[in-house]
Amino acid sequence: MQKPSIPKGTRDFSPEEMAKRNYIFNTIREVFHLYGFQQIETPAMENLSTLMGKYGEEGDKLLFKILNSGDYFSGISDEELQEKNTARLASRLCEKGLRYDLTVPFARYVVQHRHEINFPFKRYQIQPVWRADRPQKGRYREFYQCDVDVVGSDSLINEVELIQIIDEVFDRLGIRVAIKMNNRKILTGIAEIIGEADKIVDITVAIDKLDKIGLEKVNEELRGKGLSEEAIERLQPIIRLEGTNVEKIHILEQTLQESEIGIKGVEEMDLILDKLHHIPIRAQLDLDLTLARGLNYYTGAIFEVKALDVEIGSITGGGRYDNLTGVFGLQGVSGVGISFGADRIFDVLNQLNLYPEGSLQTTQVLFVNFGEAEETYLLPIVSQVRAAGIRAELYPEPAKMKKQMSYADAKKIPYVAIVGENEMEAGKINLKNMLTGEQQLIATDELVHLLR
Known part of the structure; x- marks a missing residue:
């Protein structure tokens, strides 16, 4: 018989x-709560009309579509079939698709429930998303996203708090x-001041x-895209900008003084x-x-987090966007999220x-079963x-005792409680530490005190 398997x-x-x-x-959830964020969930599937056209042409191809039920x-x-x-058949046969990210469903949620929501709306969402991508190392077709966003507020305090959240989570x-x-x-x-x-x-x-x-x-690559040598030359000191954050801000203030939008960005960063x-x-x-x-998405601050001790891509990212809900007809709702x-x-x-020790929540104590009388005694x-x-x-x-001990070992249970006839008579528990092998005879309340 063929062994069952799961999709690639x-x-x-x-x-x-x-x-x-x-x-x-x-x-992550505990830190989100500390900052006043509340959890929502949206369905695994959305109407395709909600998802299509929001991720560009490439994104549309990566949407998992769901066949309509029934006939x-x-x-x-017959002509259409032949x-x-x-693409055309899929649009006729499928009305729903699996969500590709949490952002578009969130935008849909805000527009649909705007009369029940208090703004600024601080929401987080921890759910799986699906992409019909080519699977490779570190890239999956089903994976979890943990998103946190504030919508309906332009204040840069939101950006400051998101950086605090990042700092707290990784600490x-x-x-x-x-x-x-x-x-x-x-x-x-x-791009403006270099004339491109x-x-x-x-x-x-x-x-x-x-x-x-x-x-x-x-x-x-810039030459290949048709940038002039003069523009590339003017770009070099900007790309190679060195120094502390404060020094970089000062240099940018000088460099971008001819660009109104550039200076606005520098002022936001400085604040x-x-x-x-x-x-x-x-x-750091x-x-x-x-x-x-x-x-094509972000309009203000952008963030990315790199782990310093491991070679891996960014582990958190996000930024400010000015028109999250515009695609659903509600203009001007600014938000920032990571x-x-x-x-x-x-x-x-x-x-x-x-x-950390204890974070993996295994069983702390296994009570050995010697028979019916002991079972009845042990249940309470x-x-x-x-x-x-x-x-x-x-x-x-x-x-057999050996089998029960092997079970405790396999589950990494640190203590085994042995209660036979003698222990029952004495009203005690023989507690074995599976790591050191030492045993001690104790009462139930002592056991509770020890394992706490």
């Missing part, structure tokens, strides 16, 4: 992996990070690759950095002009082995131990 680009998670993943989600061929002519036009997880920051308006200003305003996307796509391909290759100056931030903060995330890459954070924690004791908040199991049948 998806994964099963074992109990141990789930404990690790829940440690990440719970840490979905009923309204389709044409074999996949709790024990990951050393650099938070890279830039502003879309600064990038627009740079219409090539903003080409310029930023190229300089975004500086880390990966180096300066020479970046300049080559965010100034506010952060009064707050203890443990992460870098103003990085080569940072250019999803430009997304934590749970799968990449999982990889970093695994590589650095940063899970196990209940009492659980009522005290201790994770406990009673082995479900009187198997």
Whole structure:
């Protein structure tokens, strides 16, 4: 018989992996709550009319579409079937699709529920998304996103708090990070002053690759996109900008003084950095002009987080967008948000082995089962131990002692409680420490005290 399998680009998670993943989600969730964010959930599937055309042509191809239920061929002519036009047929046969990210469903949610929402609306969402991408290392067709956004407020205090959230989450997880920051308006200003305003996307796509391909290759790519030698020359000192964040701000103020939008971006960046100056931030903060995330989308501050001790792509990113809900007909709702890459954070924690003792929530004590009389005696004791908040199991049948001990070992249960005739008479529990092998005879309340 053929062994069952799962679709390419998806994964099963074992109990141990789930404990690790829940440690990440719970840490992130606790920090979100500290800052007054509230959780929402949206359906796994959305109407295709909600999703199509929001991610560009490439994104549309990566949407998983869901066949209509019932007789979905009923309204389709033989000619249409023979044409074999996949895109057109899909639009007739499928009305729904799996969500591609959490942002478009969030925009739909805000517009649909705008009369029930109090603005500014601080929401977070931790749910899986699906992309019909080619699976490869670190890229899956089903993966989780952890998004946190504030909509309906232009205040830069929101940006400051999002940086605090990033700092707090990674401090709790024990990951050393650099938070890279830039502003879309600064990038627009740079394109303006070098005289290539219409090539903003080409310029930023190229300089975004500086880390990966180096300066020479970046300049080559810019030439290939039709930038003049003079423009490339004027760009060099900006790309190579060095110094502290304050020094970089001063240089940008001089360089961009001819560009109104550029100066606005510098002022925003300066204000965010100034506010952060009064707050203890443990992460490294870098103003990085080569940072250019999803430009057709962001309009203000942009952020990206790099882990310092592991070679991996960005583990968190986001920024300010001015018109999240415009695609659904509600203009002018500004927002700012970030997304934590749970799968990449999982990889970093695994590589650095940063899970704290006790975070993986295994059973703390296993009660050995010697037979029916002992079972009856132990059931109320196990209940009492659980009522005290201790994770406990009673082995479900009187198997051989060796088998029960192997079970405790396999589940990494640190203590085994042995209660036979003698212990029952004395009203005691023989507690074995599975790590050291030592045993002690104690009462139930002592057991509770010890395991707490």
